[in-house]
Amino acid sequence: MSSRRARQRGRTHAVVGTERAVAHLDSTSETHARDRELAKRAEKTVAGVIIADDSPPDTLKFPSLEGGVLLGGDGREIGSEEHEALLNRLRLERASYVVTQSRSDGREYKRRRKTNGLRQLAISFRPEHALAFARLERVGLGVRREVIDEARRLGAEFERLSGYRLEATEIHPEEGSLHLHLVYATVGPDQKLLHPVGGAGRKGLRLAGPSVIGTLRLVDAGIWPENDGRLAQKWLADRRRGGVEPVDFSLSQYLDGLAEKALLALGSCEPVAKAIIEEARTDYERAAKVKRESRPDVLEMRVGELEGRNLQLVAEVEQLRSELARANETRGQRFPVRLRGPDRSGPAMGL
Helix, strand or coil, rough: CCCCHHHHCCCCCEEEECCHHHHHHCCCCCCHHHHHHHHHHHHHHHCCCCCCCCCCCCCCCCCCHCCCEEECCCCCECCHHHHHHHHHHHHHHEEEEEEEEEECCCCEEEEEEEEECCEEEEEECCCCHHHHHHHHHCCCCCCCCHHHHHHHHHHHHHHHHHCEEEEEEEEEEECCCCCEEEECCCCCCCCCECCCCCCCCCCCCCCCCCHHHHHHHHHHHHCHHHHHHHHHHHHHHHHHHHCCHHEEEEEHHHHHHHHHHHHHHHHHEEEEHHHHHHHHHHHHHHHHHHHHHHHHHHHHHHHHHHHHHHHHHHHHHHHHHHHHHHHHHHHHCCCCCCCCCCCCCCCCCCC
């Protein structure tokens, strides 16, 4: 498998254009299980491409979520068969849109154009939040209600921010990070395109991307230094238009707030939960700092610092040697050494 192909797997934003893509979104399906194994192999293949890993230090398990949860566009829980039928129907129905055009004589007519009208966007939980939820599950404090509620709220916020129709939500709990997939349509039931045909916004969502979001989460939490966020901030600024944040960045911040509120509520009700949540934060922060120290860019920076210090020490030693040589030369001029001749007095003679 080539590194280019490997990097394409697991994209957070993609077209839902085939039956296989629909099956992948169901985390309980065989297709999804096979894709997980392929992704693991791909990580080994392109290990040198991956700069940082912000995943939690534990293996995350969520028994109460039963391998994953599927929601319809209205937030209602649905089964795998209904989910599959829904998305396969929509990907065919929303594969084209109708646009009104004008002839040279001014008369208008309808024209159908092909498009990829069904897409998905993945939004992940903050790693320390996911770790806290998993550890609560471990002691029998299930978080199913909280996670599903947050997924429903996030779907509503997505529709408000984007103007697109949310058609389904998938909760994926056991892939190294707790995350959600929002499946949305860019074509309405009336076959009209839900974003402009031309001009700004014609390509749909403006996205910051998972690397920018993950980096800024760690920097904003004080886990990584401010310097680590400079490039991410520049990329984020390039994606803003009219002061409006990219959709995935806004949704990530919104989900962070929902999870933080849920954890505070759980901690206030259960003293055991509060201790678990606090410990999860501390453990994640410690692990994230250790992982940062092993990043290639950080190691390269440390090597550069040490080499710079070494060069400075060499220069200082050379300077001290020069000063010592000059000092010895000056001392020799002030106090010249006189050679004594042989002692001709001979031994003392007694009387």
